Amino acid sequence: SPVLKLAVIEGDGIGKEVVPQGLRALRAALEPIGVTVETTDFDLGAGRWHRTGETLTDEDMERLAEHDAILLGAVGDPEVPSGVLERGLLLKLRFGFDHYVNLRPTKLMPGVASPLKDPGDMDFLVVREGTEGPYVGNGGSMRTGTDLEVATEVSLNTAVGVERVVRYAFEQAEARRKKLTLVHKHNVLVHAGHLWRRIVEEVGAEHPDVAVDYAHVDAAMIYLATDPGRFDVIVTDNLFGDIVTDLAAAVGGGIGLAASGNLNPSGAYPSMFEPVHGSAPDIAGQNLADPTATVLSVALLLDHLGHVEPAAAVRAAVESDLAARTDSEELARRGTTQIGDALVAAISGR
Amino acid sequence: SPVLKLAVIEGDGIGKEVVPQGLRALRAALEPIGVTVETTDFDLGAGRWHRTGETLTDEDMERLAEHDAILLGAVGDPEVPSGVLERGLLLKLRFGFDHYVNLRPTKLMPGVASPLKDPGDMDFLVVREGTEGPYVGNGGSMRTGTDLEVATEVSLNTAVGVERVVRYAFEQAEARRKKLTLVHKHNVLVHAGHLWRRIVEEVGAEHPDVAVDYAHVDAAMIYLATDPGRFDVIVTDNLFGDIVTDLAAAVGGGIGLAASGNLNPSGAYPSMFEPVHGSAPDIAGQNLADPTATVLSVALLLDHLGHVEPAAAVRAAVESDLAARTDSEELARRGTTQIGDALVAAISGR
Numbered sequence A, B: 001s002p003v004l005k006l007a008v009i010e011g012d013g014i015g016k017e018v019v020p021q022g023l024r025a026l027r028a029a030l031e032p033i034g035v036t037v038e039t040t041d042f043d044l045g046a047g048r049w050h051r052t053g054e055t056l057t058d059e060d061m062e063r064l065a066e067h068d069a070i071l072l073g074a075v076g077d078p079e080v081p082s083g084v085l086e087r088g089l090l091l092k093l094r095f096g097f098d099h100y101v102n103l104r105p106t107k108l109m110p111g112v113a114s115p116l117k118d119p120g121d122m123d124f125l126v127v128r129e130g131t132e133g134p135y136v137g138n139g140g141s142m143r144t145g146t147d148l149e150v151a152t153e154v155s156l157n158t159a160v161g162v163e164r165v166v167r168y169a170f171e172q173a174e175a176r177r178k179k180l181t182l183v184h185k186h187n188v189l190v191h192a193g194h195l196w197r198r199i200v201e202e203v204g205a206e207h208p209d210v211a212v213d214y215a216h217v218d219a220a221m222i223y224l225a226t227d228p229g230r231f232d233v234i235v236t237d238n239l240f241g242d243i244v245t246d247l248a249a250a251v252g253g254g255i256g257l258a259a260s261g262n263l264n265p266s267g268a269y270p271s272m273f274e275p276v277h278g279s280a281p282d283i284a285g286q287n288l289a290d291p292t293a294t295v296l297s298v299a300l301l302l303d304h305l306g307h308v309e310p311a312a313a314v315r316a317a318v319e320s321d322l323a324a325r326t327d328s329e330e331l332a333r334r335g336t337t338q339i340g341d342a343l344v345a346a347i348s349g350r
């Protein structure tokens, strides 16, 4: 029977609790179509770094590359200096495996509370570029630590890099409500901005049925807070995407529900799926974390591997579980494993 | 009698309507202390650019420099290419007059609706750096317009530039609720981020009574959408400040109320005050624009010039006018000049 070879990075904190529930959901969803899941655990994150000083070795990368996909929980703890795991692990994975599409859907599901008074119908997809922009790590400092320090950060953008992610975004828009919004700041960041604009225009000409819109990143903030229903597909650069998707998660029901996929659509490298939330050391180890964002990331994983029906089953299970929570204080008080139990039961049709 | 020499840039669209109301409010506020206002009109913006191709000449800069302050409405229209007036006029003013503090208060005033269900007590001040970061215009492109284009944007940050704005922010925090939050993204933009962190730590050591906090810009989005009351003073870089303040304006009652000051606290150059909104060509010329953001910018101008009581009178007038609007459909339907009338009457105590 067909086998899905999955690399598993539980990471730190609540990552260790939510990932097992994600795996249960994955197995339950694939069972009806006879696909079995073979997992390889990777010891990566703050724990390993504290013990060995390693973040992600070449050997890790080679072994990860042998898998069909990667599921990651969350990495980090307060004792690791800022940037060590971000640059040395998370971004190294995204850049090393050329995850040029960072996919982050926002859908306000029935029964889920938004902090907005009038959230309207919120159902949009942010396609964030994942391998360029201010995230490339091209910067430095001189006279560091002195009164004369100068520090730089360079945003690098290429036509090739922009075009491939813009193409992906247009394809998504074609399959959805046929609207695409470019978010940038081309009135100030004129060079990068004009490159993005030109590519969106050029690729847009091949998709005459997709309505193309533009918002400066600052204006996008206002729209997300007052009229998020206006968006269908948003395409944007790496840094703006980081900002836009956290606000999207907040207005869309909270970071506890936000899923993401770091995709290499060509299939040359395994794609990576992770909840947007962090390792939450304050609540770790207490069965308090909500595994829903991880389970929704599993749905993105299933979609990516072409298992569209299992993905739909996972989403349906999440939707009905979320709706049920609002009616019941008891359900709202469940812990990590209990939510996992309920989702697995719903996916299996039990 | 003492004279305030004010440079006035009405600009385009609703700029031409809101600025006259701002001037009336300014004169009414200064009347009781016997200060008269002498204005010089500057023809700058889309109109001038269409006629002459000029954005802001050296001669304009020299004449502007002879004034105590600048009041600007809004510039731009859809026919001006993106970036022309932003880089050539607005940013040229900010950089040329070394406006290193971009001050943007958010206070949810009684009677004003927020899009948030539970906005809480929202009263914070964003101190945005105004002369560095990704706004410096240090970028370019090669193989432009081809499939092999590479475009860059360079964020430049100096210890001198960061320190002066951080100092200003700590002084503001001392005079307020003694809390300062640095917003950055130091886990990814490590060089610029670590410079900002170091300076905040160093200056913070001189202000032991100010509690210092940190939020990544993405997390700041979540806080602004779910718990804006946590903030007192936010200090941040030019681009993050642009993004944070538009979201702040949105959750704080809308861009129609958001005021800003571009300050050169040394007094070497005139500071500039402007509403955060744009020229809104869709509603221009119809007496529909709300001049409140401009009038609140006048309050910042008065504060900056040391006229603390007139500034307070302007704010009190705005607060009572906003509160009155909620109770009366008639008041809510007023036009630009009618709101101006009401504010002037309130400031004059009539």
Ligand SMILES: CC(C)[C@H](C(=O)O)[C@@H](O)C(=O)O
Pocket (backbone or CB within 6 Å): A086, A087, A090, A091, A242, A276, B187, B188, B218
């Ligand atoms: C942890 C950090 C490097 C990361 C990012 O900035 O991309 C996170 O915020 C995210 O959005 O996945």
Ligand SMILES: CC(C)[C@H](C(=O)O)[C@@H](O)C(=O)O
Pocket (backbone or CB within 6 Å): A187, A188, A218, B086, B087, B090, B091, B242, B276
């Ligand atoms: C018009 C633009 C250059 C400007 C900025 O980005 O600073 C505006 O958005 C603002 O916030 O004042």
